[in-house]
Amino acid sequence: MLDLLPDNCTINAIAYRKADDVLVVGTDSRGVYMYHRKNLTTYIPSVEGTLRNDAYYAQCLLDSTTLLTGNSLILDTKTFSVQASLPKKINDILLATDLQGQVYYTKDIRLIKYNPLTGKEIIIHQEAAFVAHCITLLDSTIWVGSNIGVGKVIRDSIQWVHKTTFKSSQYGIKTICKDHEGNLWLGSYFQLYRLNMSTSKLDSFPALTNADIRDITLIRNKIFIGTYGNGYYVFHDDKLTPMPKGRKNELSNTHTFIDDRDGYLWMSTNRGLYKTHLDAVDAFLQDTTLQLDYYAYLEEDGIINTEFNGGCSPTHLLLPDGRYSLPSLEGLVVFNPRYTPHYFPKDSVVIEYVEIDGQRYRPENLDAIAANHSNIRVYYASAWWNRPTNQYVYLGMDDPDKSYRLSDVNQSAYSLGHLKPGNHTFLIRRRSGFGADDYVYSKLHFTVEEPWYARGWAISLFFLGLFMLTWGTSVLYTRSIRQRNILLRRKVDEQTKELLASNVQLEENVNKLAKTEIHLRKNIKVRDRLISIITHDILTPLRFIGQIARLGTEEKPTDAGLTKRALTDVQNAVHKLFHSTQNLLHWVTYHQESFKTTTINCSPFALVEQLIEDFSEMSRFQGNVLINDVPEDDVILTDPRILTIILHNLLSNAIKYTQHGEITVRSRIEHQWYILEVSDTGRGMTAAQLEAVHDGTTRHGEISVEDLTAGNGIGLSLVADLVQALHGRWDIDSPEGNGVCVRIFISLDSAPKV
Incomplete structure (x- = not known):
């Protein structure tokens, strides 16, 4: 350790700071030196006389004392010294050991099982298009991910559980994990999949399209997904959440996840080894506005090259003594999580002075700030005996729960700008541990004056x-x-x-x-x-x-029968013309408001009987029977002349459209209404014709020579108007093909006005 000090210097003082695990050495004129303990060790095994290869990828245990690396070296698990080497070169990316100590590796298009004790090899699978991308032990079974599918090794052969088709043998399933529900999670070079083992349904995740999946690990019933370039994700409660990548995106390339069983999550990346607390991960998944900080282990902690290797199987190796071995570009990095502590600062940040529009003030001498100030700038010092990377300083103003922001590691001042009048509090908190409340605080209280006009x-x-x-x-x-x-x-x-x-x-x-x-x-x-x-x-x-x-x-009247029929037709036409003219006269009179009503007691039976007699000849010509079913003793108070015109038109229409049938007039009393009903057994009316009647149009449209009696537009229109003159109402229905029934409702409570 003394070799690290300058030559010809005198040590004047030595101090050990236990809170930071730092040894401080003071010299006479050569400055102060701090020594940090290296809790990680990097091993670069080599064989004398061979070409040295510092890059390591896959590893697997052969037994409790030795391990095999992807470059065919057999190492001691304690000292990582080379014990032997395999006589042949193997794929340095993929290695796995089953529960019987058999080693699985690949070579070209073959998957091989190797017995370290006997040296015997068994070819598990060989196929021209086969390229393995993953070998892993899950639930006591060796699983294989490849370019053609996913399967498990059963009795020295692959039993495929899902086949895939990738555009090239360079692509395939490179990581496999099973969740607590039995689903199989698969990672490829450009997508994440979830395979339901019961239904064989394969789900993909659009958020990870074109993402290079490096590792999938089940921790606390959550699926952790590491990618190359896209950071890492956590799948929980049927939701995929992107996680924070660090202050400077240090976790963009995440290779492996380690749950150390003490509540901490370790992740190897291309920029060092990072650690956070799993409780903090859970809190972030519940509220993604929270902060999630990481502790970094870098060169000062014993890592020669902080670029760890990923994309291999397995991504890390747990040693029998509780240590972990991680492959890197320069050697194997070995550490024991339990004996690899983290150190956060325990002292609060010091607020040195406040600058207001270029004028500096000590915090204790800060009076009320004038309302017309332009900018307030706070200067602070966050000295610490450890590396700045692991210092997390957050700045907040008045409402820290919403406004805390992470400061840069080299930042020492913060501009507040112009503040409104009132009392304000500037807060600085520094993380002192991984707990949700592990912070030390510094506070600056000050007041901005009201402007004179306020x-x-x-x-x-x-x-x-x-x-x-x-x-x-x-x-x-x-x-x-x-x-x-x-x-x-x-x-x-x-x-x-x-x-x-x-x-x-x-x-x-x-x-x-x-x-x-x-x-x-x-x-x-x-x-x-x-x-x-x-x-x-x-x-x-x-x-x-x-x-x-x-x-x-034109014709010679030689046929008396023909002449008679012609005269009969003329008679009917004249009769039709007479009634049409009569109806026309009534209708015009009504609409000229010269149609007066006179109400008297009258017998509906007598009116109907007279009309039947008038229509007897016309009815016989049609072959119809007219029936008066109105009680003879019925007497109502109404205008008999108007009622006769109404019944005349209804009987005329019924006779016209009925041949060899019956036309019946009957009556009944319902509540306050006296109802006269004229029904026939003629051809009836369609729904469209009924709708036309209610719209005030003609019943059957135009008149033809074959059916002279078809025109009755004035008749039904007159009926509607005259019924209204009697303060009554009428309706009509016709089950198609079953004749027509018209009902006239005459009020028994009130007679029409005279």
Whole structure:
């Protein structure tokens, strides 16, 4: 140790600081020197007379005293001295030992089992396209990951549990892990997979697409995933969480995970060995806004080259004495977690002075800060006897739970900028351990003054001036308003009189225009309906009579039967024309508001009986039977003339659309209604025709020569209007193919107005 001191120097003092495990040596004029204990050891085994290879990858135990490295060296597990070497070269990336001490390695396209005691080799698998990328012991079974699938070694052969297809033999399954539910986790050069062993379902994780998976380890029922370039992740509660990569992304390349069973997690990387507490990991998984800090072990701790090797199987080796061996680019790094402590500073950070707009103040001499300041800058010192990498200093202002930020290792000042008036607290906390509350704090309390315009006297003066200004303005304004109101009142009175006169005249004109508009709309409606009615219900019978007359002039009347039928058709057409004209007259009268109602006691039976007699000839021509099923003693208070017109139209329609059937008129009383029902057994109506009737259109559309009686648009329209004149209602239904039933509802409680 003295060899590290300068030549020709005198030691004046020696002190040991147990809290940091640091030995301090003071010299006369050559400065102060600090010595740190190296708790890690790097071994670089070599064989005399052979080419030295300092880079190490895979390792496996042969027995309790020896281990085998990927470069074919057999080493002592305590001293790491070379005991022997294999006579042949093997793949230095993949090694595994089963429970019987058999060694598994690969060579070219072969997976080989080797017995160290007998030297016997057995080829487990050989295939032209086969390249193994992982060999590992899980649940007492050797598992193999390759470019063609994942399988386990059973009776010296591979039993494949999942086949894969990679674009090249250079790609394959390079790490395998089994979780507490029995799922198999697989890592490749560009994806993470989860294989359900019960259902064979394979899940992938988009967040890790194109990620080079280096290691998968189950710790505390959580899956830890290390990658090359993407940091490390933890899968827990069905959620994949990216973990912090360190202050300067030191954990971007994470090769292995070690649970030391004392609550700490160790990770080898390309930039050293890092350690954190598993409780802190759990807390971060619950709340990712929390800080997760790491303790670094670097060259000063005994590591020759901090670039550890990964991508091999296994990524680390647990030795029988509790130590771990980690492969690196320069040798094997060996350490015992239990005897590799960490040292965090125990003293709080010292706040040296505060600079306000270039003027410096000691914290104890800091008076209230003027409100017009531009910038406040706090200078602090965080001296420590250990390396700065493992010092975590956090800065916060007023609300530290939300505003703590990690300072740079070389940072010694923090700018607060301009602060609003009030009481403030600047906090500096330094991590003193891995616990959630392991911090030492420094606090700076200070006050920023209110600006002069926000002080009490200034506010009082402002409101007094505002009051006087408001009062003076109010007095002047009141006088002006009073004068203006007098003039305005006179003008308002004059204009009000004019507006009242104009309003009366306007209301009279509006009423006249409204009545004129109603009258015009009604006349237009009547005109349109008249055109429609004349087109269908009058012109069509006339056209038909004209056709019969033309046929009569062209044909010789030799056939008496033909002549009789023609005359009968003419008679029916004339009858149709008569009723259409009569309906037209009634409809026009109704819409010209000259249709008056007269209510008297009348017998519905007598009205129906008279109509049956009127339609007897037409009914016989159609081969129909008319039935009056209205009780003879029924007497109602209504207008018999209007009721006769309604029944006349309904019977006429029923006879027209029924052949060789029955038309029945019946009545009944329901609640306050007297109901007259006209039903037939004719061809009925479709749903579209019923909808057209309720919309006020014709029943069957246009009139044809073959069915002269088809036009009845005026009839049903008249029925609807006349039923309304009787303060009644009507409805119609027709089960298709089963005739039509029309019901007229006449109120028994009130008669129509005379």
